[in-house]
Amino acid sequence: MDFAAALQSRVSRVEAGIDRLLPPASEPSSRLHGAMRYSMQAGGKRLRPVLVLAACELFESAPRADPLPAAVAVECVHTYSLVHDDLPCMDDDSLRRGRPTAHVAYDEATALLAGDALLTHAFAILSGSYSGDSALAASLVAELAEAAGSRRLIGGQMEDLLAERIPGATPETLRFIHLNKTAAMIEASLAMGGRCGGAPAASVEALRASGRELGLAFQIVDDILDATADTATLGKTAGKDAKAGKATYVSLHGLDAARRIARESSDAAIAGLRRLPGDTGFLAALAESLVNRTH
Amino acid sequence: MDFAAALQSRVSRVEAGIDRLLPPASEPSSRLHGAMRYSMQAGGKRLRPVLVLAACELFESAPRADPLPAAVAVECVHTYSLVHDDLPCMDDDSLRRGRPTAHVAYDEATALLAGDALLTHAFAILSGSYSGDSALAASLVAELAEAAGSRRLIGGQMEDLLAERIPGATPETLRFIHLNKTAAMIEASLAMGGRCGGAPAASVEALRASGRELGLAFQIVDDILDATADTATLGKTAGKDAKAGKATYVSLHGLDAARRIARESSDAAIAGLRRLPGDTGFLAALAESLVNRTH
Known part of the structure; x- marks a missing residue:
């Protein structure tokens, strides 16, 4: 199977898992459940849940448990973070994945609550599906909880927000933001997949270390695309960072250096993944595709 | 020990637990951790965490685990729900427990993220402290996760919001809102305390059933106080419900009937608690104090 088909089969599995593991929109509160589904069904790359599945597959001769619920839980957390990040008091963005953001399609209060509910539901899925x-x-x-918590994802978002308000972020601050706002959840995706596969502790650590490099590369590519691609290609507002005067790897290091750092991080990630047991071909190709993506 | 002293000793234990189990404000992101602590240290009755401790004490001859982390986790979730509920897009309230609400003391984005972080931290505490x-x-x-999720707490908040927008809520709708917005977390507090105490499944169910009645009584008393007390006594804006034209037990049933229903629910809760094993005196007195409170 070629990479595109292998990816698509995993994305389809994730989509089916999302549909199965989210409360039906017919159940009260139907407005809330509708908004949760609207946000989750907006498509997107499904990168994080596919990483969960792919990491588990490395240990597939004897998987400990089905990784699909963990994959859906990770996507719930990622989606909640986007829904809240798009709110008027945060990035105030009206377009996401080519569709109106949740607070535009519904309203602010509903988007706030749908985000809260998705975050909570992630933990309900984990405790329920692996009981x-x-x-x-x-x-x-x-x-x-660690990856999504105040020391990682939310801490990164808070510092990101502060960096927008106070110009002159240092490379160290920017690295803190990228490692926590973006890399934390990618690390956790790989580590959770490994845990579902029954990976030994050393392999879980190796997955996390590769996730860190991959997450950093992924966010730098995001910075590069924001500076170079157009809104139609991205499916979200392009050029936002420069307009906001926001420090990015492009603004701090220049386009060429940003591309080089992204390449180095992704090479480190791929080298780390290739040292893991099992067939690492799909996971390495997936990592490769993230740095070469155009949207 | 009289009830007031017994209550105070448990509240002090909860306060110490909060201080110990929240990230220090000195740790980055310090603004985020500061806002989390500001919201958690705003005082309040600490009802839910004290219920966790009190329910565990019923089984104290052989407690399964220290209930304090569970108590703090419950308070994290309760506080996050207040922080988000106070936001401009929700109730837009500037006063809570006699102090400026989080988005007034900080700003909207920080309050949003601090709420997100408190919810997430609750699950980090549970998975970390009981590993x-x-x-x-x-x-x-x-x-x-069940009590705080889209079918209970958040679902109740969503329907509460819709009921404010569309006048003419039925008694059934109002009961749905109260049972989910308020009772769910009180049920969970008692059930989690019981679980920490090593309660058998039947006792956990009995605790949950009493929590349901107690939660209903508690919210009806809240409705009554909003209609009858003043802002200085409440420590939050009084008369909000009538001003918003919001359906409450007082507006739908009248003051006398609301008092009677609260009394019946609380009697049912207390009778249920008294049937549990162990010394139920403190728990029953606590339930009693909630219906007779003046703020």
Whole structure:
């Protein structure tokens, strides 16, 4: 199977998992459940959940548990963070994945609550779907809560916001933001996939280390695309960073250096992944595709 | 020990637990951690965490685990829900527990993120503090995620918001809102305390059933106080419901009937609690104090 087909089959599995594991929109509060589904069904690359599945596959001769619920939980957290990030008091963005953002399609309060509910639901999925293996359930909850918490994802978003308000962010600050706002959830995706696969602790650590490099590369590419691509290609507003006077790898280091750093990080990630057991071909190709993407 | 002293000793234990289990404000992002602590240290009755401790005490001859982390986790979720509920796009309230609300003391974006971080941290506390008993950890996560999720707490808040926009809420709608917006977390507090105490499944169910009645009584008393007390006594804006034209037990049933329904629910809760094993005196007195409170 070529990479595109292999990717598509995993994306389809994730989409089906999302549909199965989210409350039906017919159930009260139907407005809330409708908004949760609207946000989750907006498409997107499904990068993080596919990373969960792909990391689990490395250990597939004896997977410990089905990684799909963990993949959906990760996507719930990622989507909630986008919904809240798009709110008027944050980035105030009206377009996401080519569609109106949740607070535009519904309203601010509904988007706020749908985000809250998606975050909470991620933990309900983990505790519910892995109740037969409570040690795994507890470790997945710990992994996700840590990555999404105040020391990582939310801390990165807070510092990102402060950096927009106070110009002159240093390269160190920018690295802190990228490592926490973006890399944390990519690390957690790989580590959670490994845990579902029954990976030994050393492999979980190796997955996390590769995720860190991959996450950094991914966010630098995001900076590059914001500076070079157009809104129609991106499916979200392009040129936002420069307009906001926001420090990015492009503004701090220049386009060529940003491309080089992204390449170095992604090479480090891929080299790390290739040292893992099992067939690492798909995972390495996926990492490669993230740095070469055009949207 | 009289009730007031017994209550105060448990509240002090909760305050110490909060201080110990929240990230220090000195740790980056310090603005975010400062806002989390500001919101959590605003005081309040600490009702829910004290219910966790009190329910655990019923089984104290052989407690399964220290209930304090579970108590703090519950308070994190309760506080996050208040922080988000106070935001301009929701209730737009500037006063809470006699102090400026988080988005007034900081700003909207910081309050949003601090709420997100508190919700996430609740699950980090549960998975971290009970890692030695992963079956307990997973059951506490499931209990809290269910109570705080789209079918209960957030669903109740969504319907509450819709009821404010569309006048003419039925008694059934109002009951749905109260049972989910308020009772769900009180049920979960008692059930989680019971689980930490090692309660058998039937006792956990009995705790949850009493929590349901207690939560209903508590919210009806809230409605009554909003209609009858003043802002200085409440420590939050009084008379909001009538001003907003919001359906409450007072507006739908009248003051006398609202008082009677609150009394009936609280009697049912107390009778249920008294049937539990152990010394139920403190828990019953606590339930009693909630219906007789003046703020």
